[in-house]
Amino acid sequence: xxxxxxxxxxxxxLVALLAVGLNLNPRDVPSPLVGKPAPAFALxxxxxxxxxxxxxxxAGKVWLLNxxxxxxxxxxxxxxxxxxxxxxxxxxxxxxxxxxxRGDGESDMSKMSPEAEGKLARERADQWLSRHGNPYTLSxxxxxGRVGIDYGVYGVPETYVIDKAGTIRMKxxxxxxPDVLGGKILPLIGELSK
Amino acid sequence: MKRLFLALCLALVAxxxxxxxxAPLAADPVAEKRLTKLSEELRCLVCQNQSIADSxxxxxxxxxxxxxxxxxxxxxxxxxxxxxxxxxxDFVLYNPPFKAATLLLWVxxxxxxxxxxxxxxxxxxxxxxxxxxxxxxxxxxxxxAEALLNxxxxx
Numbered sequence: 001x002x003x004x005x006x007x008x009x010x011x012x013x014l015v016a017l018l019a020v021g022l023n024l025n026p027r028d029v030p031s032p033l034v035g036k037p038a039p040a041f042a043l044x045x046x047x048x049x050x051x052x053x054x055x056x057x058x059a060g061k062v063w064l065l066n067x068x069x070x071x072x073x074x075x076x077x078x079x080x081x082x083x084x085x086x087x088x089x090x091x092x093x094x095x096x097x098x099x100x101x102r103g104d105g106e107s108d109m110s111k112m113s114p115e116a117e118g119k120l121a122r123e124r125a126d127q128w129l130s131r132h133g134n135p136y137t138l139s140x141x142x143x144x145g146r147v148g149i150d151y152g153v154y155g156v157p158e159t160y161v162i163d164k165a166g167t168i169r170m171k172x173x174x175x176x177x178p179d180v181l182g183g184k185i186l187p188l189i190g191e192l193s194k
Numbered sequence: 195m196k197r198l199f200l201a202l203c204l205a206l207v208a209x210x211x212x213x214x215x216x217a218p219l220a221a222d223p224v225a226e227k228r229l230t231k232l233s234e235e236l237r238c239l240v241c242q243n244q245s246i247a248d249s250x251x252x253x254x255x256x257x258x259x260x261x262x263x264x265x266x267x268x269x270x271x272x273x274x275x276x277x278x279x280x281x282x283x284d285f286v287l288y289n290p291p292f293k294a295a296t297l298l299l300w301v302x303x304x305x306x307x308x309x310x311x312x313x314x315x316x317x318x319x320x321x322x323x324x325x326x327x328x329x330x331x332x333x334x335x336x337x338x339a340e341a342l343l344n345x346x347x348x349x
Contacts, residue, residue, distance in 0.1 A: 026242055032283040103252060145256050152281040154239035154253055 031152055031171040038162050039150040043140035046125055053140050062192045063092045065160040070128035071104040072156040078175035079132050086135035095139030097125050098148045098156050163192045225265050237286050
């Protein structure tokens with residue numbers, strides 16, 4: 001009996017360890033930016049090309065920064081959740097349009113001028129928002145993805161919750177589901193808005 | 195023959211042409227070597243089992259471009275690594291630092307080995323004791339053993 005008990009216990013422990021390991025999401029990499037100030041930027045606003053927006057414009061407010069793009073398939077999946085959120089939202093939702101043109105994997109950037117890229121990006125982003133609904137207070141264009149790098153973006157969509165002091169309080173990688181919104185993001189917003 | 199040779203030359207030249215617009219740092223082999231070395235130590239977050247040097251993901255392209263820019267700006271290797279860690283966390287390092295969160299990662303294998311050696315030692319000791327403590331066969335047992343051995347000798 002005893003002879004088999006220990007190997008059996010060891011086996012059960014190993015299975016439990018592997019079960020937990022296999023159920024973890026490898027995309028869920030903890031962001032070092034949580035607890036740090038939101039990196040500054042000044043990017044052109046989608047709806048107003050001559051204006052720029054930066055995190056400093058939101059000082060004193062709790063807000064959400066959502067990274068999206070028209071070529072991003074999972075963004076389409078989370079979009080209805082964002083549209084629904086925006087209807088009842090008490091906080092601004094800013095869209096960071098990430099590499100709208102050069103991120104689609106098809107455009108040959110060596111043949112495109114920056115102006116042409118900006119124009120095409122606006123067209124595509126506008127078209128996508130008019131088709132699927134626009135939940136954003138405003139969107140900004142990160143054409144070359146540099147701001148994305150500063151925010152540690154590696155898989156669109158990603159969402160950041162930023163507090164009144166401009167500190168990132170939460171990062172969610174991947175599409176926002178109603179569960180994530182109701183279970184994590186909304187409670188956090190409520191707490192931060194106090 | 196002469197025409198064939200010319201055609202061959204032209205074909206070769208055609209192959210060489212696109213190489214002209216390769217990486218801007220190619221002219222500087224030292225910098226290019228640093229870029230390769232650095233990007234081999236960094237994990238691409240899109241295809242997580244590839245380094246930034248190996249990955250063809252767009253993010254890896256962007257990050258190589260960023261590293262290239264930092265090398266040109268005269269940043270040290272440490273500054274470049276810190277830049278990546280500040281944005282993507284220790285996860286980007288194939289060689290993670292030793293700290294509380296990575297304790298199990300570093301010490302775990304050693305711990306397993308120590309436990310394994312201890313178990314092996316205990317097992318060997320027990321076996322040894324069993325072998326040496328064995329009392330000699332009693333007369334009855336000796337007779338049975340003899341009988342069994344004889345049995346197998348019969349054709």
